[in-house]
Amino acid sequence: MSRHSSAQSSSRGAQQYQLMSSESPADQAKSMSQNNKDQLINSLRTHKVNTITELRRIEKIFAYLNSEEVTEPMTTAWAHYVNSNNLLNELRNLTKTIPFSSECLDEAKALVVADPASVRSWNYCWLVLVKMEKENLVLKYARALASKRSTWGARQPTADDARKFINACIAEWTQALRQLLKHWDEPPSTTGS
Structure with missing residues (x-):
């Protein structure tokens, strides 16, 4: 059964619905009260949830609710996550040696917005990550970064240096991208872990 904390929120005094549970997302959705659903919707609308892990956890539960009232807040939360640089920050936390390219992410976002098929998904983040992979944007922006003078400082790189850098x-960027995409690869959980 889902757990509810009795701790009071410092700003609103409302109970917080906790997603930590031994139940599967389907079971959590079935046992969720309207009040708990409203709290999750509010946390999405106020952007209190701002990591890919937290958003995916809520998304899994909401997928089982099959309710129009959760579609807009979930869609808006994913768009905010991507457009407020939270996605870029998570990608850069995974790419410490060569920080992930913001230009690569920006092009993927533009390609998703221009793609009429993207309206079928509430998950802008997933669409952007997949677009980067399918359109080979990592290679494009790795080459672009290698061609910038600022990448090399005062020296001129050799062809071998540029190839190694690319x-x-x-x-590094592909590993980060795939690590984030794994959030959608996992099979449905029966233990809620």
């Missing part, structure tokens, strides 16, 4: 970018 490969390092591709490896």
Whole structure:
């Protein structure tokens, strides 16, 4: 059964619905009260939830509710997560050696917005990550970064230096991208872990 904390919120005094549960997302959705659903919707609308892990946890529950009232807040929360640089920050936390390219992310966002098929998903973040992968944007922006003078400082890189740099970018950025995409690869949980 889902747990509710009795701790009072400092700003509103409302009980907080906790998503930590031994139940599957389907069971959590079935046992969720309207008050708990309203609290989750409010947390999405006020952007209190701002990591991919937290948003995915709520999304899994809301997917089982199959309710129009959760679609708009979930869609808006994903758009805010991507457009407020939270996605870029998470990508950069995973790419410490060569920070993930904001230009790569910006192009993926523009491609998603321009794609009429994207209106079928409430998950802008997933669409952007998949677009980066399918459109080979990591390679494009790794090459672009290697061609910038500022990347190399005062020296002129050799062709071998540039190739090694591009490969390092591709490896690190692709690993980060795939790590975030794994949030959607996991099979439905029966234990809620």
